[in-house]
Structures are given as C-alpha cells and as structure tokens.
Amino acid sequence: MTQMDSAGKTRKATIKDVAARAGVSPSAVSIALHDRPGVSASTKERILRAARELGWRPNLAAASLSGRAVHTVGLAIARPARLLGLEPFYMEFISGIESVLSRRSCSLLLRVIEADEEIDVHREWWQGGRVNGSILVDLEVDDPRIPALAEIGLPAVVVGHPSLAGPFASVWTDDAAAVAEAVRYLAALGHRRIGRVGGPERLGHSAIRTAAFDEVIAELGLEGRTAVADFSPDQGARACRSLLLAPDRPTAIIFDNDIMAVAALGVADEFGLSVPEDLSVIAWDDSQLCQLTRPTLSAMRHDVYSFGADVTTALFQVMSGEGRPSRPTQPPVLTPRASTAPPRR
Numbered sequence: 631m632t633q634m635d636s637a638g639k640t641r642k643a644t645i646k647d648v649a650a651r652a653g654v655s656p657s658a659v660s661i662a663l664h665d666r667p668g669v670s671a672s673t674k675e676r677i678l679r680a681a682r683e684l685g686w687r688p689n690l691a692a693a694s695l696s697g698r699a700v701h702t703v704g705l706a707i708a709r710p711a712r713l714l715g716l717e718p719f720y721m722e723f724i725s726g727i728e729s730v731l732s733r734r735s736c737s738l739l740l741r742v743i744e745a746d747e748e749i750d751v752h753r754e755w756w757q758g759g760r761v762n763g764s765i766l767v768d769l770e771v772d773d774p775r776i777p778a779l780a781e782i783g784l785p786a787v788v789v790g791h792p793s794l795a796g797p798f799a800s801v802w803t804d805d806a807a808a809v810a811e812a813v814r815y816l817a818a819l820g821h822r823r824i825g826r827v828g829g830p831e832r833l834g835h836s837a838i839r840t841a842a843f844d845e846v847i848a849e850l851g852l853e854g855r856t857a858v859a860d861f862s863p864d865q866g867a868r869a870c871r872s873l874l875l876a877p878d879r880p881t882a883i884i885f886d887n888d889i890m891a892v893a894a895l896g897v898a899d900e901f902g903l904s905v906p907e908d909l910s911v912i913a914w915d916d917s918q919l920c921q922l923t924r925p926t927l928s929a930m931r932h933d934v935y936s937f938g939a940d941v942t943t944a945l946f947q948v949m950s951g952e953g954r955p956s957r958p959t960q961p962p963v964l965t966p967r968a969s970t971a972p973p974r975r
Contacts, residue, residue: 682757701946703763709861718889719934722915723937730946739761763948767790768833771834791834801937806841807961811964822853823880827870829860840856855873874909888929892919915930929965
C-alpha cells in the first residue's frame with residue numbers, strides 16, 4: 631500500500647508507518663518482524679497485522695548485504711516436473727545460478743508450478759520475507775506478472791528481451807540474430823524449403839524467433855513454415871511429423887530446443903529419411919545431447935551456464951541498489967556438425 635507524503639505524492643510505506651499504525655516504536659517493529667524476543671505476542675500480532683495492511687516488509691536485501699541475514703533468491707518455473715527433468719537448458723541454467731549463489735553463501739528457492747500460480751507464489755515469497763529477489767523466466771507477451779510484481783516492489787531480473795520486462799532489469803540473448811544466422815546458413819547450403827519447430831506462441835522469445843524466421847525467409851525468397859510445440863520430445867516429434875507430411879516438405883528444420891531436435895531424428899527414421907541427406911536438423915542451446923546422437927547435431931551454441939550466472943549477478947546488483955543493469959549476454963553461435971548438409975539433388 632502506498633502512503634501520501636507532505637506534498638501529496640504517493641510513496642511506499644515505511645517501518646515508521648507500520649509503527650504508527652500499530653502504536654509502537656520502529657525498533658519494536660524490527661523486533662517483531664525478525665521474530666526476536668522483546669515484544670509480547672499480542673503486540674507482535676498487532677505489528678504483523680499493520681504490516682500486512684500496509685503491504686510493507688523489511689528490506690532484507692539491504693540487511694543481507696550488511697551481514698545481518700542470508701540472501702535467498704526465488705525461481706518459479708511453470709513446466710511439468712517430468713519435462714523439467716529432461717530439459718537440458720534449465721539444468722545448465724540453474725547450475726549457472728548456483729555458481730554465483732555458492733560464492734556468496736546464498737540459497738535458491740525453486741518451485742515448479744502451474745502458470746497461473748506464479749504471481750501468488752512470488753507475492754507470498756516477497757511479502758513473507760522468504761526471498762530477497764527473484765528471477766523471472768518464460769516471459770509472455772504482455773505478461774501479467776510484470777505489473778503485478780512491480781506493484782509490490784519485488785526486486786527481480788527478467789530473463790528475456792527488454793521489450794518484455796517492463797520496469798524490471800533484463801538479461802537476454804539476441805534470438806532474432808541467432809534465427810537469422812541459422813536460416814542463412816541453411817540457405818547457403820542450398821535449402822529452399824525450411825521448417826521450424828518453435829515453443830508455445832504465448833512466450834515472448836517464441837514470438838521474437840518466429841518474427842525473425844518469417845522476416846529472413848521472406849528476405850531470401852525461401853519457403854518457410856513454423857509448427858508449434860511445448861518443448862517436450864513428444865510434442866516436438868508431433869510438430870516435426872506435421873511439417874514432413876506437407877506436400878512440399880522442408881529439407882531442413884530448426885528446433886527451439888535440443889530435446890525436440892533429438893526426437894526429430896526418430897521421426898526422420900519413421901519417414902525413411904536420412905539425416906542429413908534428406909533432412910538437415912539444427913538444434914538450439916547445444917547441450918551434451920547434441921554430441922551424443924548419431925549423427926551429431928548441428929546447433930545454435932548458447933553458453934547457458936554463463937547465462938544463468940549473468941542473470942544472477944544482475945539480480946545482486948538490483949538488490950544492492952546499483953540500479954537495473956539490463957544487458958545482453960553472449961548470443962547463440964552456429965556450430966555445424968553432421969546433421970546438416972546440402973539437400974539431395
């Protein structure tokens with residue numbers, strides 16, 4: 631809840647506002663909020679009620695940096711738990727996060743959730759004093775999380791393009807440039823019909839990649855089509871089949887993650903197609919999966935571990951009051967392997 635200052639302007643509630651509403655001193659508020667002895671149970675309840683009514687909580691980030699508390703960073707992921715265990719991207723990304731947190735003796739609070747739960751989860755974490763800040767992933771176009779979490783003052787960093795981040799800091803990769811590089815490479819090999827299996831259309835990075843794909847396809851005078859999946863191997867395989875069943879099937883397909891590209895190798899075999907002679911395949915992120923398949927997969931290489939570390943470093947800058955350090959991270963770079971070649975003549 632906001633308060634009015636002497637000039638009639640709105641401002642965030644402070645510890646003094648909570649003390650005034652509860653009829654106690656600011657030091658008593660601090661004692662109650664940090665669950666230390668020194669106030670009666672009834673007084674503590676009155677203070678907590680006043681804090682809830684004002685939407686106020688202590689600045690735990692500042693307290694952590696001065697050595698009075700330990701950082702906890704929140705990360706909520708709206709993916710099925712079984713799929714998350716198969717997804718190389720998030721395993722590498724979380725490892726990068728932990729590489730920064732471990733150096734600072736900090737913790738990660740991770741929850742796998744349904745998509746419509748995330749606002750409530752972050753609000754509960756922040757207003758309940760369970761986290762010092764959060765990392766927001768899988769941003770949607772006009773994502774409702776942005777205004778809702780900005781309103782409660784949550785320190786956060788968005789993993790995604792600044793156009794999706796609203797007032798929050800963002801760390802992102804240039805997905806549009808990466809898609810363009812992949813398409814241009816396939817065109818240089820001689821492919822004229824190129825498909826793409828993308829993630830859910832509601833996701834901001836999916837929309838950015840789709841727009842870039844369509845733009846470069848038109849620019850080069852190629853035939854292109856995008857099929858939508860959910861990043862799972864089953865849905866990736868289904869989307870791949872839909873592209874290959876078209877009368878003029880593509881001779882090359884770009885996939886939005888590695889696990890869908892791996893599934894496509896099985897689909898190609900179902901159709902009696904040889905990779906790369908009949909179908910070229912490009913994966914995304916270049917996890918270890920890409921080098922364990924036969925043929926090995928060409929991929930847009932992305933240092934996901936460093937990406938997670940960059941995001942977490944930016945969040946600490948936000949929490950310590952150093953501003954909102956939005957910045958791009960290293961862009962994906964094409965790594966050709968055995969799954970791409972000129973189309974069969």
